[in-house]
Amino acid sequence: MWYNTTICYKSKAKIKPIGCYKPICLPIRHRLLSWGLINSAECCLCSFDTETRDHFLLLCDFSSQVWRMVFLKLYLCQPLFCTWAELFSWTRQSSPTVPSLLRKVVAHLVVYNLWRKRNNVLHNSHRVSFSVVFRLIDGELRNVISSRRHMKRWRELTVFWIR
Numbered sequence: 670m671w672y673n674t675t676i677c678y679k680s681k682a683k684i685k686p687i688g689c690y691k692p693i694c695l696p697i698r699h700r701l702l703s704w705g706l707i708n709s710a711e712c713c714l715c716s717f718d719t720e721t722r723d724h725f726l727l728l729c730d731f732s733s734q735v736w737r738m739v740f741l742k743l744y745l746c747q748p749l750f751c752t753w754a755e756l757f758s759w760t761r762q763s764s765p766t767v768p769s770l771l772r773k774v775v776a777h778l779v780v781y782n783l784w785r786k787r788n789n790v791l792h793n794s795h796r797v798s799f800s801v802v803f804r805l806i807d808g809e810l811r812n813v814i815s816s817r818r819h820m821k822r823w824r825e826l827t828v829f830w831i832r
């Protein structure tokens with residue numbers, strides 16, 4: 670289950686949750702199986718487990734590798750997320766080197782790119798490595814930060830991500 674969120678590009682440039690208590694149901698294979706629409710809920714990224722939201726976005730070996738690269742980039746030494754609640758909690762925290770705004774944008778881009786990668790595998794049989802997905806995230810984040818560098822909060826992120 671993912672929540673409808675968006676990046677507000679206007680005025681104070683905050684990540685602004687929209688209807689954060691109204692969950693959006695992603696068509697994860699576990700859910701599609703329960704609806705009788707498919708015959709197998711096997712994760713298309715690893716083929717070892719059931720594709721649930723937590724498995725696909727956090728626990729899958731492929732996703733874990735992407736998160737590891739993100740943590741390396743941020744010089745974060747912490748365990749990987751095991752639950753959706755841990756990821757949400759992490760985005761709400763702030764530290765001098767990884768402010769909350771950066772965490773929210775990173776989480777947004779990782780989830781978006783993993784979802785896109787999953788759909789490419791499922792619908793186009795197009796597979797790429799986790800390092801390619803990370804490079805996409807890195808490039809998109811650089812673009813997001815660079816295009817808003819005239820705003821102080823975003824300019825500060827340059828130090829922590831672009832360096």
Ligand SMILES: [Zn+2]
Pocket residue numbers: 712713714715716717718724725728729730731
């Ligand atoms: Zn998997």
